Amino acid sequence: MxxxxxxxxxxxxxxxxxxxxxxxxxxxxxxxxxxxxxxxxxxxxxxxxxxxxxxxxxxxxxxxxxxxxxxxxxxxxxxxxxxxxxxxxxxxxxxxxxxxxxxxxxxxxxxxxxxxxxxxxxxxxxxxxxxxxxxxxxxxxxxxxxxxxxxxxxxxxxxxxxxxxxxxxxxxxxxxxxxxxxxxxxxxxxxxxxxxxxxxxxxxxxYIIPNHLALADPLMQRFERWSRDHLKEGFSLQDAANALATSARTLQRRCQEVLGKSPLAYFQDLRVERAQSLLHGSGLDLEAIAAEVGYVDGATLRTLLRQRLGRGVRELRADLR
Incomplete structure (x- = not known):
């Protein structure tokens, strides 16, 4: 070759x-x-x-x-x-x-x-x-x-x-x-x-750091801060838009243009990032971590981690040791 x-x-x-x-x-x-x-x-x-x-x-x-x-x-x-x-x-x-x-x-x-x-x-x-x-x-x-x-x-x-x-x-x-x-x-x-x-x-x-990506746009920076404050709550596009003094349509469009994904997908990225951090250093079990990032049970979080990161909870804990 x-x-x-x-x-x-x-x-x-x-x-x-x-x-x-x-x-x-x-x-x-x-x-x-x-x-x-x-x-x-x-x-x-x-x-x-x-x-x-x-x-x-x-x-x-x-x-x-x-x-x-x-x-x-x-x-x-x-x-x-x-x-x-x-x-x-x-x-x-x-x-x-x-x-x-x-x-x-x-x-x-x-x-x-x-x-x-x-x-x-x-x-x-x-x-x-x-x-x-x-x-x-x-x-x-x-x-x-x-x-x-x-x-x-x-x-x-x-x-x-x-x-x-x-x-x-x-x-x-x-x-x-x-x-x-x-x-x-x-x-x-x-x-x-x-x-x-x-x-x-x-x-x-x-390896992606979600808040680094948000720095590319002022609205996304504000959305990132709002999202981190509301990780334990169920996501509402309208609530987020109201809090940021913009329309749901504008928030949806800017998120797609800057981050290449929907506001909900970015919100879930932040949940995954937080869950990874808790898996590493908190000593909490999976159910408690799920509650901290807004899921009613550990099974839902387990599925999300597998989908987003290609690894299960046991593998993630091992990676972080």
Whole structure:
């Protein structure tokens, strides 16, 4: 498999390093433990002759030449963590050149993969239009606002479509790379996972911090504060709207635009977050925790936790030890 890694100035150092290290480990393990030839021919390229990482390290890159015909192109994330940092970076000349190159490679048949902020470049190129995708959960509100044609689901760690794969935040680079290794050889992917003490995660949902997402919009901030004060009560959209001096329709619309979900779904996110906290440190049994977050019995909470986090109560308690 011919893999081209597209490096840009200011990229997230760990994202590039974990991608190259995992692919390097795959090639070594294929030879050493499976008696096979290396599976991946990896080239790191740049649209500029000199590329520096976010931490200031010089990254050796090759020039992009007409004879470069990758099977997969991987776009590591830029090291930007806030909208104020990211939006100007997306307007840089080298980023625009990179997005044009992604379109060209895709037209030639290459598949495109990106994690975290790297997914913004795919969206900038229009490659994710009318497709499902995931991205870093922390910038999901900005992603939705900037790319309304993309069906974003930031609760998922990996989303595969006809153009390639998108992955979630930060260390989602490792999940993404393991996914590509699995496409070449499931057996090899298992070896690499064990060697690196890493497994592909299906969900970002357990890592999402609901109040961080609410910071993207003043009405959502107020709704988040109101919701936390009323977790023990049954949710009423009209009561919430009245308390916030807005209409139920406006609250519904803003919640969908900013958070990609209904007010009730966000309210349940906060219940799940609170329940996780109580499972960890309160010493309360499940019935008492259910009462604290507004459910009449533990069975209902158990079902919600399983649906949202993909884990049962026993697994969650074990994870938090």
């Amino acid at each position: 011919r893999i081209t890694v597209l490096a840009l100035d200011g990229l997230f150092d760990t994202g590039l390093a974990v991608t190259l290290d995992a692919l390097g480990a795959a090639n070594k393990l294929a030879s050493r433990m499976m008696g096979a030839t290396p599976k991946f021919n990896v080239t790191v390229v740049g649209v500029r002759k000199r590329v520096r990482s976010g931490q200031g390290f010089t990254i050796p890159v090759q020039a992009i030449t007409p004879d470069l015909k990758p099977d997969w192109v991987i776009v590591p994330a830029l090291g930007k963590t806030t909208p104020d940092e990211l939006i100007p970076a997306l307007d840089r000349a080298d980023v625009k050149q990179a997005t044009a190159q992604l379109v060209k490679w895709r037209a030639e048949g290459a598949l495109i993969a990106a994690s975290c902020i790297g997914t913004f470049l795919l969206a900038e190129a229009g490659l994710l239009d009318h497709r499902e995708a995931t991205s870093t959960w922390s910038l999901a509100p900005l992603f939705r606002q900037r790319y309304p044609k993309v069906s974003l689901d930031e609760t998922r760690m990996l989303v595969a479509t006809d153009i390639g794969v998108t992955a979630g935040a930060a260390l989602g680079h490792l999940d993404l790379t393991l996914c590509l290794i699995r496409k070449a050889s499931p057996e090899l992917a298992t070896l690499v996972s064990r060697y690196l003490l890493a497994d592909i995660r299906s969900l970002q949902a357990p």
